[in-house]
Amino acid sequence: MTVLTRQNLGSFLAKQGILIAFVLFMIGFAMVNQRFIAMDNISGVIRSSAILGVIAIGVTFVVIGGNLDLSVGSMMSFSTIVVLDLHDKIGPGLAIPAMFALTLLLGAFIGFLVGYLKLNSLIVTLGMLSAIHGLTLTWSGGKNMDIADKSGTWFSFFGQDRIMGIPVPILIFALLAAVLAMVLSRTSFGRKVYAVGGNGQAATFSGIPRARIVFMTYLISAFCVAVAGLLQASRSLGSQNTVGQGLELQVLAAVILGGASLLGGSGTVFKTVIGVLILGFIQNGLLLAGLDFYVQYMVTWAIIILAVWLDIAAKRGHLWSPIA
Amino acid sequence: MNDLQPVLRLEGIVKTFPGVRALDGVSFDLRPGEVHALMGENGAGKSTLMKVLGGVLAPNAGQIYVAEKPVSMTNPQAAKALGVVFIHQELSLAGELSVAENIFLGELPLKSFGRVDWKKLYADTDKILKTLNVSFNARTRVGDLSIANQQMVEIGRALTVDPRAVIFDEPTASLTDAEKVVLFEVIADLQTRGVGIIYISHRMEEIFKITDRISVLRDGQYRGTLNTAETDEDKVTQLMIGRSLDLSRNVSHHEMGDIALEVRGLSCGHLFEDVSFNVRKGEVLGFYGLVGAGRTEIAETIFGLRTPSAGQILLNGQEVQINSPIEAIRLGIALVPEDRKDQGLVLGMNCKDNMTLPQIGRLTKGPFVSDRAELAIFDKYRDKLDIRTPGWRQSVGNLSGGNQQKIVIGKWLSMHPEVLIVDEPTRGIDVGSKSEIHNLIRDLAAQGFAVIVISSEMPEVLHVSDRIVAMFAGRVMREFTSEDVTEDNLIQAISGLTGDKAA
The missing domain is CATH 3.40.50.300 (P-loop containing nucleotide triphosphate hydrolases)
Incomplete structure (x- = not known):
């Protein structure tokens, strides 16, 4: 048995801290409310995590490539409003591809600015968060968007139906996670994403087209946002202009919880999915514990700080360092 | 006092x-x-x-x-x-x-x-x-x-x-x-x-x-x-x-081939001006000079990382335009860069992934990267270059400087380049690995590669080169063959002292 000195206790806490915190949360919640570990609650948590999860998978590519994407929440509001609006105008069969095309266009624009013009991704996507919000309001005229005939459309399939008893959003989440996990871990494109994020200069020196790879990560992120917008619109068949507000922070929290480094070059789709679920269960637990839903905003922030701190602590081997 | x-x-x-x-x-x-x-x-x-x-x-x-x-x-x-x-x-x-x-x-x-x-x-x-x-x-x-x-x-x-x-x-x-x-x-x-x-x-x-x-x-x-x-x-x-240098070692005993790379009047702003040289297949051309003499910048220009302001680059007698490393690599030019950690390797990646990085797009079977094709390359060059690592999964950041450098060299050799440029091949590497890398460079020339070695260490450049280009402040001061080189006139040339400029 290893001797538990203060130092390796610190190092252990730093490495496993997030898991320990999660387990403590879970035990605490289960004691406060038995319903927390009921099967239908667990399934419900996964289902309501699907939208967050789908986006987080896309952002994982961006983060591994060494950049950030803070525009995803705003972009999802856009996708949701656009597809709902077009549903009644051109029918769901055309509205869905049209919405995907427009969302991918936004992703391409961001990818161009960050990849080819090499602008700072924090500034670009923070700006796009605001710009896309403006775009959405312009599109909708500031009004909520609703489908006229809510019961007579097959559009509700993506958000509300089940296949063999499993909710469709969960299936889409799982399918997307599986496909993109393969893309990231098994294709040459995936390898190049890791190389560009791990050491962009070395990637350039190895003949990897850095700008194009970064561009592609934003396209993937936008594609995932479009899928999430579809799920959201299909579930509620009506939406406010701000439906995705604040999502970017939760997505980032999930990706970081999953262990992807904000410096790029590390992380996996699977780990991000774990991060999404941790976040989902904690938020669900807070609700079941009788806390108001807005408490989750503060808790999410606290979790991000905890995750970032533990990530740094794990790298330097102790929790606290007096020098920078 | x-x-x-x-x-x-x-x-x-x-x-x-x-x-x-x-x-x-x-x-x-x-x-x-x-x-x-x-x-x-x-x-x-x-x-x-x-x-x-x-x-x-x-x-x-x-x-x-x-x-x-x-x-x-x-x-x-x-x-x-x-x-x-x-x-x-x-x-x-x-x-x-x-x-x-x-x-x-x-x-x-x-x-x-x-x-x-x-x-x-x-x-x-x-x-x-x-x-x-x-x-x-x-x-x-x-x-x-x-x-x-x-x-x-x-x-x-x-x-x-x-x-x-x-x-x-x-x-x-x-x-x-x-x-x-x-x-x-x-x-x-x-x-x-x-x-x-x-x-x-x-x-x-x-x-x-x-x-x-x-x-x-x-x-x-x-x-x-x-x-x-x-x-x-x-x-x-x-x-x-220290030692009296054994110059006999740097004479190639094999036949040299045609000119692989020729540079004529190449300039890049004020970084270097009017640089001309050539290197043959089977030859090691050394570049010696002080830090800042423009040697690395010449290599980066040939590798497509900088745009020349004047001059020509000829590969196997054909003039080529090289606008990016991707094009340079396609033409068969490889660069082992000066800064191994910042430019040569992705330190967080494992040995195999680093070695196959430039050609990863080719090593696919269907949509996916073929593990077998990758490992075949890794195993071959691990054995060939005697890279000591616990396994291909080892992150390159954990290897010694010498083994890291061999990974970078292996990465390019596996692409079978026409011209291999090695910038400061042994910087930060212990003495034992140094001579291994020197021997490796000599071997590569013997196998018919055209090799350019840039170095700030005189014994190194004397030891590995067939010919030496001495640079000072962005200009070629003199070109030496192994017969006419001495430490003295080499030092004079790179210090900007005109000395004997007999051709």
Whole structure:
């Protein structure tokens, strides 16, 4: 048995801290409310995590490539409003591809600015968060968007139906996670994403087209946002202009919880999915514990700080360092 | 006062890093009022010694004496408090702040409530500037000064304490001739005040102009001290390089092929101008010169990382346009870059992934990367280059410098390039791996590769090259064959001394 000195206790806490915190949360919640570990609650948590999860998978590519994407929440509001609006105008069969095309266009624009013009991704996507919000309001005229005939459309399939008893959003989440996990871990494109994020200069020196790879990560992120917008619109068949507000922070929290480094070059789709679920269960637990839903905003922030701190602590081997 | 008592003395300093004995019992003394040159090749241990002296690194053994009192330099502040100050090669000034703030950074004179005593700050600074005889004043913004004047600010910083010993590290690297004269005056002035000066430089001309004694380090060992007046460049070089060089080794015994790469009148702004050379299949062409002579920039231009402002690049007799590394790689040009960690490797990736990175797009089966194809390449070059790693999953960041460099070399060899450019092949690599990499470069030439080796180490460039291009300040000074090269004329060529320019 290893001797538990203060130092390796610190190092252990730093490495496993997030898991320990999660387990403590879970035990605490289960004691406060038995319903927390009921099967239908667990399934419900996964289902309501699907939208967050789908986006987080896309952002994982961006983060591994060494950049950030803070525009995803705003972009999802856009996708949701656009597809709902077009549903009644051109029918769901055309509205869905049209919405995907427009969302991918936004992703391409961001990818161009960050990849080819090499602008700072924090500034670009923070700006796009605001710009896309403006775009959405312009599109909708500031009004909520609703489908006229809510019961007579097959559009509700993506958000509300089940296949063999499993909710469709969960299936889409799982399918997307599986496909993109393969893309990231098994294709040459995936390898190049890791190389560009791990050491962009070395990637350039190895003949990897850095700008194009970064561009592609934003396209993937936008594609995932479009899928999430579809799920959201299909579930509620009506939406406010701000439906995705604040999502970017939760997505980032999930990706970081999953262990992807904000410096790029590390992380996996699977780990991000774990991060999404941790976040989902904690938020669900807070609700079941009788806390108001807005408490989750503060808790999410606290979790991000905890995750970032533990990530740094794990790298330097102790929790606290007096020098920078 | 005893003038012969050294202001600074080092005794038996030992510093080891994992796998390397960077300093091996170095002893050295500095007298008041003398300028003492410290010489040695890159990697000889000069900078490690200075770090020990400056309190940045703790020695494993040995003792430092200041004014014959044993001291321990636990941090840079301790060194400064003892009157041992450094003028670094790389300026570390805050460009947005004034000269005064820079000179007294961290020790600004204060009034009550932590307010800065600006009056005293400017007065103290002007006092220091007066002794340096400069044209700017305490309130000048540092960012507006020339490099030479910024260096004066750096020197001014050293004078805030009463210095016993001042160490100059390559101070003239970026100075014009006129600026050098001013610097030498300042040094002479410090001398008359009884300050000991350690002067680190590669430039023989300067060394013989201003120093009193010359101490030489080689491979981490102290090789002796010479009185400047009683020696000459030959003796110093001999001491620096040590062995009488076995030049027979660098004659290729195999047949050379056609010209693989030819460069005609290549220029890139003021980085290098009108550079012409060629390299044949089966030949090793060495590039020798000081840091900043433009060698790396030439390699980067050929590799498509920089756009030339004039000139032609010909590959196998055909003129080519190379606009990016992707195009260079497609044409069969490979570059093992100068900075292994920043440019050569993705440190967080494993050995296999690093090695196959440039050709990963080709190693696919269906949509996915083929593990088998990747491992075939990795295994082949691990065996061929004798890369010692616990396995392909090992992250390259955990390998020794020598093995890391072999991964970078393997990465390019597996692409079967026409021309292989190796920039500083053994920088930061231990002595054993060094000779392995040298042999490897010779082997590659014997196998018919055209190899260009850029190096700042003379023995290395002499050892591996069939021909040597000597560069100074962005220009080719002279091209040597293995018959006509000597250390002397090589040093002269890279120092900008015209010497015998017989063709």
